[in-house]
Amino acid sequence: MDAPDDMLTSTLELLRWIGWAQRKAGEDWIRARDITFEQGFVLRQLVRNPGSIQRDLAQLTRTSAASVSSLLQGLERRGLVERRTEPGNERSKRVYATEAGAEVVSGFDSAMAATEESVLAPLDQAERATLHDLLTKVTAELPRPTRP
Numbered sequence: 001m002d003a004p005d006d007m008l009t010s011t012l013e014l015l016r017w018i019g020w021a022q023r024k025a026g027e028d029w030i031r032a033r034d035i036t037f038e039q040g041f042v043l044r045q046l047v048r049n050p051g052s053i054q055r056d057l058a059q060l061t062r063t064s065a066a067s068v069s070s071l072l073q074g075l076e077r078r079g080l081v082e083r084r085t086e087p088g089n090e091r092s093k094r095v096y097a098t099e100a101g102a103e104v105v106s107g108f109d110s111a112m113a114a115t116e117e118s119v120l121a122p123l124d125q126a127e128r129a130t131l132h133d134l135l136t137k138v139t140a141e142l143p144r145p146t147r148p
Helices: 011-031 037-048 054-061 065-077 099-105 108-120 125-139
Strands: 081-086 089-097
Touching: 011 037, 011 108, 037 054, 037 065, 037 081, 037 089, 037 099, 054 065, 054 089, 065 081, 089 099
Parallel strands: none
Antiparallel strands: 081 089
16 A cells, blocks of 8 residues: 555554554455454454353443344354353353354454564564564553453
């Protein structure tokens, strides 16, 4: 992608451009599997945390319970997730990625590692280490993103 000259005027603009490239690669990878970014995000969460409850998924995706329910219904129809009620607590449903669901998102982390390698290809190992050290120093005082 060619960037307009005014896009390259600050360090933070350069960092945003790198973030854009990473996000686009992730979105392209997910769309190639015929799911939305949100569906891919939820499937990856369920693979990492089997038995999550819908309320936690709503918080994680920063959407409503109704939106998560609709998203899960679509994944359920495709056989990518299943919802199970808790014995003794019929109101609480836990959500699990099926084997097919886990297969859809398998390889995402490897794809993102390949994207990182592509982005950092112009740098040698010493430059990569310096960049990492500098970014670690810059982010040390920033608020941490929250993850439920």
